Amino acid sequence: MIVCVCRRVSDSQIRQAAIDGAHSLECLQIDLGVATQCGRCADCASRVLCDARDAGAHQRHIVTIARPSQAQMA
Numbered sequence: 001m002i003v004c005v006c007r008r009v010s011d012s013q014i015r016q017a018a019i020d021g022a023h024s025l026e027c028l029q030i031d032l033g034v035a036t037q038c039g040r041c042a043d044c045a046s047r048v049l050c051d052a053r054d055a056g057a058h059q060r061h062i063v064t065i066a067r068p069s070q071a072q073m074a
């Protein structure tokens with residue numbers, strides 16, 4: 001979905017920017033040019049960034065514990 005029509009920036013680009021470390025609208029403005037023309041996309045871009053950062057925070061807390069199989073323990 002296109003979030004910023006003026007700069008043709010999609011939600012997936014914003015999510016990728018979040019993964020790459022963007023933490024504010026200002027970061028998105030510098031990295032992608034979001035909300036640097038008419039500014040109507042600023043709220044939506046901020047929400048997408050916030051959601052992406054929340055999702056990333058949840059993923060960082062998921063820990064996978066693998067038990068060794070019987071064959072590996074023998």
Ligand code: FES
Nearest residue numbers: 004006037038041
């Ligand atoms: S829609 Fe993003 S600056 Fe206009």
